[in-house]
Amino acid sequence: MSTSPAAGAARWAASDPNRVRLKDLRTEEMVLNMGPQHPSTHGVLRLEVVTDGEIVIDVIPHLGYLHRCFEKHAESLTYPQVIPYVDRMDYLAAMNNELAWAVAVERLLGIEEDIHPRVQYIRVLMAELNRIASHLVSIGTFGQDAGAVTPFLWCFRDREHILNLFEWASGARLLYNYIWIGGLMHDLPVGFEERCREFVQYFRPRVRELNDLLTYNTIFVERTANVGVLPLEVAINYGCSGPMLRGSGLRWDLRRDDPYLVYPDLEFDVCVGRGEVGTPGDCWNRYKVRAEEIEQSLRIIEQCLDQLQRGVARRTADFDPQKLCPPRVVPPRGAEVYARFENPRGELGFYILSDGTEKPFRVKARSPSFSNLSVLPEISRGAMLADLIVILGSVDIVLGEVDR
Amino acid sequence: MATVYEIRDWIVERFGPEGVRELQLERVIPPALVIDPARLREICRFLRDDPRLYFDQLMCLSGVDYGPERDQVAVVYHLHSTVHDHQIALKVIVSRSENLEPVVNKLEYTRIGPDGEPIPNAEPPEAPEADFGEERVEYVTEYLPAVDTVSDIWRTAEWHEREAYDLVGIAFRGHPDLRRILTCDDWPGHPLRKDYVWPEYYHGIRVAY
Numbered sequence: 001m002s003t004s005p006a007a008g009a010a011r012w013a014a015s016d017p018n019r020v021r022l023k024d025l026r027t028e029e030m031v032l033n034m035g036p037q038h039p040s041t042h043g044v045l046r047l048e049v050v051t052d053g054e055i056v057i058d059v060i061p062h063l064g065y066l067h068r069c070f071e072k073h074a075e076s077l078t079y080p081q082v083i084p085y086v087d088r089m090d091y092l093a094a095m096n097n098e099l100a101w102a103v104a105v106e107r108l109l110g111i112e113e114d115i116h117p118r119v120q121y122i123r124v125l126m127a128e129l130n131r132i133a134s135h136l137v138s139i140g141t142f143g144q145d146a147g148a149v150t151p152f153l154w155c156f157r158d159r160e161h162i163l164n165l166f167e168w169a170s171g172a173r174l175l176y177n178y179i180w181i182g183g184l185m186h187d188l189p190v191g192f193e194e195r196c197r198e199f200v201q202y203f204r205p206r207v208r209e210l211n212d213l214l215t216y217n218t219i220f221v222e223r224t225a226n227v228g229v230l231p232l233e234v235a236i237n238y239g240c241s242g243p244m245l246r247g248s249g250l251r252w253d254l255r256r257d258d259p260y261l262v263y264p265d266l267e268f269d270v271c272v273g274r275g276e277v278g279t280p281g282d283c284w285n286r287y288k289v290r291a292e293e294i295e296q297s298l299r300i301i302e303q304c305l306d307q308l309q310r311g312v313a314r315r316t317a318d319f320d321p322q323k324l325c326p327p328r329v330v331p332p333r334g335a336e337v338y339a340r341f342e343n344p345r346g347e348l349g350f351y352i353l354s355d356g357t358e359k360p361f362r363v364k365a366r367s368p369s370f371s372n373l374s375v376l377p378e379i380s381r382g383a384m385l386a387d388l389i390v391i392l393g394s395v396d397i398v399l400g401e402v403d404r
Numbered sequence: 405m406a407t408v409y410e411i412r413d414w415i416v417e418r419f420g421p422e423g424v425r426e427l428q429l430e431r432v433i434p435p436a437l438v439i440d441p442a443r444l445r446e447i448c449r450f451l452r453d454d455p456r457l458y459f460d461q462l463m464c465l466s467g468v469d470y471g472p473e474r475d476q477v478a479v480v481y482h483l484h485s486t487v488h489d490h491q492i493a494l495k496v497i498v499s500r501s502e503n504l505e506p507v508v509n510k511l512e513y514t515r516i517g518p519d520g521e522p523i524p525n526a527e528p529p530e531a532p533e534a535d536f537g538e539e540r541v542e543y544v545t546e547y548l549p550a551v552d553t554v555s556d557i558w559r560t561a562e563w564h565e566r567e568a569y570d571l572v573g574i575a576f577r578g579h580p581d582l583r584r585i586l587t588c589d590d591w592p593g594h595p596l597r598k599d600y601v602w603p604e605y606y607h608g609i610r611v612a613y
Contacts, residue, residue, distance in 0.1 A: 017589070019581075064586040071571065072595050107433060236460050236486060239560030252486060335431040338464060338482045338493060351466045351480065362596070364466035366482075366564075374563045403586060 043399030225278030242346025467568030
């Protein structure tokens, strides 16, 4: 039905061979394997590239080098025990993943509405800080893919401040296990809000500097504008989400359009690719959406800090972040939920099926990078080989999440 | 924005009462319609193209194995419309042990020793230069429960169906490129089957941990 049987046995039988057979190629075509170890794949991904000189004829992604079957693990763990595994899916935005898992299970239990406002604001604060950190990595490595080394160093310098804040709050720099089902591991440490405000003050000018350095840089624009154009209907049909979809011009953000937590109370703009440079849907516009989202995240963080310091979510003596954390998480038998959340890379969805025990019956993670990557062959056919690197960088995949 | 009752009624109006087998509302978010597997493609095309519905986005496609006791597998489609902003889940439930379809899968891995005999559970030799014989991978036909593909209706489904085939062991009729996607091409079995048994060795590497 799918693969045709090969005759005989090979001396070294590769477990994941090329799909293109040499005998099907024309004389001038060549198969080039990019990866699994290649700096531009941001992890272990193999792209089987059929080239004609420097023109890309076809790309066939081979995934799974980082596969650890998260879904199988989740079936043998209790709901709270899954959180550290969720962290390791999109390891650049672990807070967002935890938030997604926690809210999905709360929705399954029917306690989503009862969460204390302070818990909700802290969650949103953490998620937005992590969104900035994740976009900084994305922008930095994208610049490096296009040949600019300085932005990478600047981005990592600023990301370090966010990681220090996370370390202060949760004890870990990358994989936090901070957001729990029904609450949080701890309240914020005393002085966190003030330090966070200092960070926002420090960081605002840095965003402008970064824009001066990279965004309108002629060399960068030449490399990225009008490259890898993703038309909107193709993006929707392939299930692209997040900056990929917004870069193509659809004003679509789950924080606004399918809101969760306190996002309806917060003010922010949904950034879209407007084709200011290049065409909507090209690499530059995808990049620009991420750069603008950093500023919107800063706006959200300031509003959260207002609420956390003086508003409905201010610190009180009797606040217990674990008050609603159930001692045993047992959703009713037959309950199922598909909950989706706006991660830095797009729509992260969890489909959870419960059989009335402490462990989920089936968990399916719909990770944004997985669907975003599937459109890569479509937008890189006919591009130059060097542009393929830029296109892959603009898709911004995290292989931990593609392979799960 | 259409409610789930309206969507059910429109499908029934178009495809007859057997089109929708069940409406699942209780504790199911978003509400799910269990539909007739034989009409899956027609119903999906209708849901995507009808101007009242216009489900242009397939958010998620999940394969579910209900285990050998219930003897069923399901494919769940979560649909969303960016125009009307409504959501729905479609479910297709098929038998796990009847009406199976053959799928050629690169499956059986053996290591042939220097004497030409297969070595069961072979571990790599201590000394790297020792002759360890040949590896042999054979193509084996598996029999799997099958569902029609929707990968030409929503291209999202192409990779998600490959994933469901790989991990849950559901074949998709008419899929353009049904290969394993996350596990290796010659990985034995489908890990998310409820009766899955971990292999002891894979390419001479101990799997158990």
